[in-house]
Amino acid sequence: MIRLGTRRSALATAQSNLVADSLRALGHEVELVLITTIGDVNRAPMAQIGGTGVFVSALRDALLADQIDIAVHSLKDLPTTPLDGLTLGAIPLREDPRDVLIARDGLSLGELPPGAVVGTGSLRRQAQLDALGLGLELTGIRGNVDTRIAMVADGKLDAVVLARAGLARLGRLDEVTETLDPIQVLPAPGQGALGIECRADDVAVLAALAPLDDAATRAAVTAERQLLATLEAGCSAPVGALAEVVEGEDGPELWLRGALGQDGGVRRLSANGPVDDPVSLGRALAKELLEE
Incomplete structure (x- = not known):
């Protein structure tokens, strides 16, 4: 029996069920274990409650305590610093990583009037949307997918920006009014990808996870992270x-x-390199961004 730890939110359990079903199709028995994280119970701004890791620390603690065997993370939430004793046993094929707009009256980003109030809890999205010069009023929000979309339906916001992957996994793509081109808004590093973490010395679990790993996705998100x-x-x-x-x-x-958003603007650069050395590519482009 593989004990799969998951957060309690609808999106987290949907993602965990995808992994569980994949493992079951390979002949493994899987049990879901519900875990509550700091990010689930504290609605303060992300930076205020700790930023990176608020959605994953409880899952990692459960792994290290041998309460669960694997944890399924949205890879964009997983800290880039490795944790002793744990490893990413698999990174499955990635969903579409782009951001999407859900706006009133079916409007696109370009159709929103100046002064329209757009909600997002992400500084990355705020910086890039502001740099487009559309005159939008950007406001920080927290909450699950239902809560955020309801803010548009209730008229509290003109639009919200969300990750397309989450809506796809929840079967709610029909509510999207526009998928944003990465030329306008680049997604978060690792967005759309899942990371399946396990104990580094758990040979049996690592063997079970190996067929779920997608080499191209792993290379891409390794460079981004x-x-x-x-x-x-x-x-x-x-x-x-x-x-x-x-x-x-x-x-x-x-x-x-x-x-990279900085000083009221956004610096953008690109680079290419060998697929088998994503770490060097990510490091080199980061240094170029800093030098700019």
């Missing part, structure tokens, strides 16, 4: 990144785009 780590930024920082495996002149290569 290395960029974040090199910038010494957390998941609440105004950093966007998106890497993709593309076909180059000499075969597959990794293409990485990065954005």
